[in-house]
Amino acid sequence: MRKFIFLLLFTWVTAMATFAGGYQVGLHSIRNIGMGLIGTSLTYDASSLFYNPGASPFVNEKFSISGGVTFLMSRATFQAKNEVYQEHVNHVMNYPFYFYASYKPIKDLCIGIAVNTPYGLSMSWPDTWEGRYLIQNVTFKSITIQPTVAYKIKDIIGIGAGLIISYGDVNLKRAIPLNGPDSTDGQLTVKGSTIKYGFNAGILVHPVKGLNIGIDYRSRINMSIKDGDATFAVPTSLASNFTYNKVDVSLPLPANLDLGISYEINEKIMIGLDLNYVFWSTYDSLKFTFKSPDASIPNLISTGAKLYKDRLITRLGVQWKVNGLLTVRAGGYYDPSPVPTDYLDPMLPSSDETALTCGFSLYPFKRFSIDASFEYLMGKKRSGISSPNDTPAGSHNFEGTYSTAFYMPGIGLTYNF
Amino acid sequence: MKKIFLIILSLALFTACERKISEYTVSKGNADFTKFITVGNSLIAGYADGALYHNGQRYSIPNIMAGQLQLAGSGAFVQPVVNSEYGVQFPGSGPKFKLGPKTDCTGATSLGPVPDLGTKEALAPVGYTVNNFGIPGAKSFHLLFPGYGLLNPYYSRFASNPQTSKVVDDIVAANGTFFALWLGDNDVLAYALAGGAADSITSPAFFQTAMGGVLQALTANGAKGVIATIPDVTVIPFFTTVPYNGLVLTRQSLVDSINNAMVNVYQVTLSQPYKVGQNPFLVFDATSSNPYKVRMMQPGELVLLTVPQDSLKCAGMGIISSSKHIPYPIPTQYVLTADEVTALQAATAAYNEIIKTGLAPMFNLAVVDMNQKLKSLETGITWNGISLSTTFVTGGLFSLDGIHLNPRGNAIAANFFIEAINQKFGSTIPEADITKYPGVIFP
Numbered sequence A: 001m002r003k004f005i006f007l008l009l010f011t012w013v014t015a016m017a018t019f020a021g022g023y024q025v026g027l028h029s030i031r032n033i034g035m036g037l038i039g040t041s042l043t044y045d046a047s048s049l050f051y052n053p054g055a056s057p058f059v060n061e062k063f064s065i066s067g068g069v070t071f072l073m074s075r076a077t078f079q080a081k082n083e084v085y086q087e088h089v090n091h092v093m094n095y096p097f098y099f100y101a102s103y104k105p106i107k108d109l110c111i112g113i114a115v116n117t118p119y120g121l122s123m124s125w126p127d128t129w130e131g132r133y134l135i136q137n138v139t140f141k142s143i144t145i146q147p148t149v150a151y152k153i154k155d156i157i158g159i160g161a162g163l164i165i166s167y168g169d170v171n172l173k174r175a176i177p178l179n180g181p182d183s184t185d186g187q188l189t190v191k192g193s194t195i196k197y198g199f200n201a202g203i204l205v206h207p208v209k210g211l212n213i214g215i216d217y218r219s220r221i222n223m224s225i226k227d228g229d230a231t232f233a234v235p236t237s238l239a240s241n242f243t244y245n246k247v248d249v250s251l252p253l254p255a256n257l258d259l260g261i262s263y264e265i266n267e268k269i270m271i272g273l274d275l276n277y278v279f280w281s282t283y284d285s286l287k288f289t290f291k292s293p294d295a296s297i298p299n300l301i302s303t304g305a306k307l308y309k310d311r312l313i314t315r316l317g318v319q320w321k322v323n324g325l326l327t328v329r330a331g332g333y334y335d336p337s338p339v340p341t342d343y344l345d346p347m348l349p350s351s352d353e354t355a356l357t358c359g360f361s362l363y364p365f366k367r368f369s370i371d372a373s374f375e376y377l378m379g380k381k382r383s384g385i386s387s388p389n390d391t392p393a394g395s396h397n398f399e400g401t402y403s404t405a406f407y408m409p410g411i412g413l414t415y416n417f
Numbered sequence B: 001m002k003k004i005f006l007i008i009l010s011l012a013l014f015t016a017c018e019r020k021i022s023e024y025t026v027s028k029g030n031a032d033f034t035k036f037i038t039v040g041n042s043l044i045a046g047y048a049d050g051a052l053y054h055n056g057q058r059y060s061i062p063n064i065m066a067g068q069l070q071l072a073g074s075g076a077f078v079q080p081v082v083n084s085e086y087g088v089q090f091p092g093s094g095p096k097f098k099l100g101p102k103t104d105c106t107g108a109t110s111l112g113p114v115p116d117l118g119t120k121e122a123l124a125p126v127g128y129t130v131n132n133f134g135i136p137g138a139k140s141f142h143l144l145f146p147g148y149g150l151l152n153p154y155y156s157r158f159a160s161n162p163q164t165s166k167v168v169d170d171i172v173a174a175n176g177t178f179f180a181l182w183l184g185d186n187d188v189l190a191y192a193l194a195g196g197a198a199d200s201i202t203s204p205a206f207f208q209t210a211m212g213g214v215l216q217a218l219t220a221n222g223a224k225g226v227i228a229t230i231p232d233v234t235v236i237p238f239f240t241t242v243p244y245n246g247l248v249l250t251r252q253s254l255v256d257s258i259n260n261a262m263v264n265v266y267q268v269t270l271s272q273p274y275k276v277g278q279n280p281f282l283v284f285d286a287t288s289s290n291p292y293k294v295r296m297m298q299p300g301e302l303v304l305l306t307v308p309q310d311s312l313k314c315a316g317m318g319i320i321s322s323s324k325h326i327p328y329p330i331p332t333q334y335v336l337t338a339d340e341v342t343a344l345q346a347a348t349a350a351y352n353e354i355i356k357t358g359l360a361p362m363f364n365l366a367v368v369d370m371n372q373k374l375k376s377l378e379t380g381i382t383w384n385g386i387s388l389s390t391t392f393v394t395g396g397l398f399s400l401d402g403i404h405l406n407p408r409g410n411a412i413a414a415n416f417f418i419e420a421i422n423q424k425f426g427s428t429i430p431e432a433d434i435t436k437y438p439g440v441i442f443p
Helices: A002-020 A030-034 A053-058 A236-241 B002-016 B054-058 B061-072 B140-144 B167-174 B185-193 B204-219 B252-265 B309-315 B338-362 B370-376 B407-425
Strands: A063-070 A072-080 A086-088 A097-106 A109-116 A120-124 A137-153 A157-176 A186-205 A211-218 A225-233 A246-250 A256-264 A269-278 A287-291 A300-303 A311-321 A326-335 A353-365 A368-379 A382-384 A400-416 B036-040 B096-103 B109-116 B132-134 B178-182 B224-228 B247-249 B277-279 B282-284 B294-296 B366-368 B381-383 B386-388
Touching (some): A030 A063, A030 A311, A030 A326, A030 A353, A030 A368, A053 A109, A053 A137, A053 A157, A053 A186, A053 A211, A063 A368, A072 A120, A137 A186, A157 A225, A186 A246, B036 B061, B061 B132, B061 B178, B132 B167, B140 B167, B167 B204, B178 B204, B224 B338, B224 B407, B338 B366, B366 B407, B370 B407, B386 B407
Parallel strands (some): B036 B132, B036 B178, B224 B366
Antiparallel strands (some): A063 A400, A072 A086, A072 A400, A097 A109, A109 A137, A120 A137, A137 A157, A186 A211, A186 A225, A225 A246, A246 A287, A256 A269, A269 A311, A287 A300, A311 A326, A326 A353, A353 A368, B096 B109, B247 B277, B282 B294, B381 B386
16 A cells, blocks of 8 residues: 555656746846846845845945835646647736845945845646646745845955845645545645755956946755645545655755846946856755654655756846936846756746846936836747656656746835935 | 836736647548447446446446547447446346445455445336447357347347347447447456356457458448457456465464475475465366365466455465365366466467457558557556556556456546557547546545
8 A cells, every 4th residue: 555655646746846947036126127137246226135245335325225026927828748638727926025125334344134035936727627636736935034244345346145044835735546435536735834044145346337247156945844734635445544644845945156247338228147057956856755643654755856957047138227217127038947858747837938028117206216027938838748757658647738928017116325 | 107007907918818829639530430339348338346337337438439539520429328326237247346344254344345235227228229339248259149139138228129139230230430349358258257167268260250240240331440459367457466376374383384284184295385475375276186186376377356355364265274174275266277377368369469460451440459558557657647557446447346447447448549540540539638537436
């Protein structure tokens, strides 16, 4: 029976491995979103605390406060291979937010705090859909608090670092292919949360007027959840085989190395380029350990395949200060999928993504702006199988084509004084 | 401000859209599915859990296939509907099975097939013509018998004349434009289910003649079709669930006394001494030289699912009778010996050769190698997140009789048929969503 239960869970865990591919949310500042999410070399406001702590002392004003929220809407459609079956995800809205505050007690020193949601994912398919034995819905939310200190030397070089305190929260639901009376499916839910730590450190170099070069490293965070709640709802006659009620989940978040360069062509126009390198290849395999309160029942451990390749995201952005009242922005980026060819899962159908962004700031008062942005992220249509390598020959594991897109309008406020 | 409002409005409209993917294109290729008919035995009839009952029939392979073919212009598919969920009543009809708690002779309770008792439907003609000519119990040549309805109650339910008609004549009258034929299992299976102690294996030559006759009838009007091969007995859980070496001994002292008694008292030549752990059961063998005519089972020999479990567990069946203290072999009707397995496999291989290289090319048929397909399921596959194998109950493919597939297994078999049809006739019939079909139902 244990082998049988293991088989039931196995396909799910391999599926879970792809969950990681692309749950980095880049939505950390409305102004930066408008410019293709660049930021490593920018020094306009307190969002530097996150993008590059080394840049924060270069913000001109003594105080900077910035906050905002994005309305993240995901759309995805699945077309099964060799079947008529087509399905759309439920329309669920998510709200990545941020709040930054920085203070310069002396000219060259900056202290500050950054609160934002750098990682997150939400995918909700209809409960009765064809892929329900792989996933019904998944949400992963994280909130990060980063106290930061930075110092600059002679307006040429700035260095800064912050401690990342990250709260993570996972919620998963999947049907179990064990039919009870009336052919009802079983159900597995996993819930858990944790607090883990990491760091963010960066350097900004300002060699000549108008030119900024930034480099930033955000460490990997091992979001391991200990003793999350696992609930198996199965037919009564099988309940004694599913006494597991706790689960440990390893959920490592990959490290990021960002390089940014920006240049102010004149008083009005700035262009910038960011290269974000994501260390997916060091990403451990995802592991679930289901535990029973009955000590005599050994843990049920399932480990997913390690799938990822490092990826380099290229971002471009431009900003135009039209006048004292209005600044407009545009940008875009290309984010290649870290998930190998043919490996696609309904949990997060990762694909090569292209994004176009735009935004503006209105200044009703001097130094106070209302910021707005819109990002359209389009996934390349992609076909694949849920787990082509880990399933036995002759398997038929959710092969099909996905089309995904994200629509992300956002609004925020910034006050430098 | 108005401009901003317009921008927001257009964005809102933009985001309301779903992502578009071109839909699956269904085409019938160079086949005509207008009237789909199916011919075969219990596997085609929708027999499951030891009975032909309403839901089993609803989820029959032909009915699932017909649902998909209807997307390519096929008409209504009529089955000889059984309204009872417990089967059809006639002399000798057994009970339908469900999964339930079963307490054995040792007092241990476990989940297993138990009779699912309820009111069966009285045997009576359905009174209409059908598309599904699946007849439980039918062998290949039975379809050519005049008055087969007198011998087989299932045929009598929809025979044009139960006293006189032949199945093949009814098939000709049905005038299908496309057919699926899965017939011939019982030509080996009836003998296998009797443990080789009764019934017989149809000779391959006779099988060829009979199948040829059936196909003549099916293709008389120029209809195209698909034919399936016969599964080997070793892929069916009915024969693979109870191992030949299922005698478990736990104490060395007991092992020693059994070895001593067998050799010195009962004069049985042991192919291997008994040991702690799994040991072969004893079976009856007339050629054995010992006075009890018993021998140890050999690897490759099969014990039937119907073997009395309580006798194995408590009465000493398969080893030494606990009441008479003499060797107590498993009766021969519950065992397929090596010779019987060889004969069954040879006949099955011969039938399949006839189907694949003789009949299929002759009648221009698509072939689904169901034997090979089921064999590939032995070690297990994953289908849309469901782990499936040919293991009894937990494998999720077979029904509780261990011979017939459950609805999910039927959906997979239907997809195998569809795959073969598409390949042969250039059609693009969509496959069925197997997750819509239940597996084994647990209480």
